[in-house]
Amino acid sequence: MSYNKPLPRLDTLNKPFWDATKQNRFLLQHCPSCGDTRFPPGPVCPKCLAGEQTWIEASGKGTLESWVDMHRAYWDGYKDELPYRVCLVRLEEGPVVVSNLVDKTENLRMGAPVKVVFEAVTDEVTLPKFTLA
């Protein structure tokens, strides 16, 4: 069955990120001038406005900042798997990202250590998700 959930809209800014997830690597945009690190990527560094931005590989480790269980399907592709869990993770490198927590347990606590796992959802797209470490 074909994948019928939303897929990332690739553009010149985020393409390096999505290319890397296909190789099970989690990249963060990085400013070589001031060291600021962020996700999602931007056209300039929001701290020092440097235009030339690079990428660094994140450890994939972080802590759980929050989580919710989505009980409504805003896209048809989710209808058969409600509720599904979305998490907020603070990466070791600093940025906070939204993702899915693959664990179903109700026994969660803010601050729990998590690590990235990669799920190839189509031939073109691999989504980084998180699991309790």
Added chain:
Amino acid sequence: MTELKDLKDKIAVIGVGNTRYGNFPEIDDYGLAAHAFRNAVQDCGIDKDKIDGLLVSRIPYYARMGEVLGLNPKWTITLPGHGRMSGMGIIEAATAIAAGHCDYAALLYANIGRSRRVNYGGDESPGTWDPWGFTSPGAAHAMMFRRHMELYGTTTRQLAEVSVSIRYHACLNPDAVMRNPITIEDHESARFITAPLRLLDYCLINDGAVCLILTSKERAKDFAKPPVLISGFGAQETYSPSSIANFDMDFWYPAISAAGKQAYDMAGVGHKDVDALMCYDNFSPTVLFSLEGLGFCGRGESGAFVENGGLSLGGKLPVNTDGGHLSNSYMQGWALNVEAVRQLRRECGARQIPDCEVVQYVQPTPCTRSIIYTRG
């Protein structure tokens, strides 16, 4: 240069109007706005041709709006249909009048989201996190409330108090959409939309329109109703993280504190002077965030503050006496500002706060605003 503080008590709301609230597929946003405008004009008795300022929000085309109403103002501004625009718009109009851009400004907002089946999520509002299924302002507020639960031990039963008090007020408002009383148990047994938030933590989606007419304090004396003064206001944006829309790791606490302090200092009032708080209750947790940010209670203490009907008429601090977005009408802050005016005019009947002198509006959002209104 004029300082903002010098605008204390210089601008007044002279006319307010709204439509009925509900599901009106037969009428468009211009039509709804026109009805609200006519009601506001009748409310204050102004000759509409005197109106020389026009602000529209969530209305497609300002010029068509002017044509519909027969207005050719000398000041026009269009704001997008985001709720946070209500507080911004009122402050912009006040400063425009003070600067002499116009003498009488009509502020118009219309929403046709109910009849046009707006979802506030999914492909309607594409975002960075769609590939993980994270969408809708409600989910962002659920994410914040979970953090509040984890950090401070706030419970969903405490959160329920917000919805229960505001519904109680709606039951006293003949115009409100939801007029059946609810209990904490009703809240706790309602279906989840985005856990930990349930149906009764979410605002309504309904059609309707609101209009406010503003002018200077001096000109305000010439109209039918007692003027209500804009005594103070404050502002602070929080644009990171905008990729996670409608979200702040810190519950907008720094922004609410800053905007609140500006408003209190400008108006020269304190918490004890505030007779009612009109709070942008798109989702019930924003009320808790507001109480803490404004300093009505300490950080993490809002759960205890709202218990035992703390936000109901006769309680510690009446909040959203018209029923708010949760139970009266989803007019994205505009109707809450109208309610502030009506409370200060003492037009609120069964839901009237006795001796109401000071009402505060607050919108904890990426564009946080607070406005303090007093009797003229």
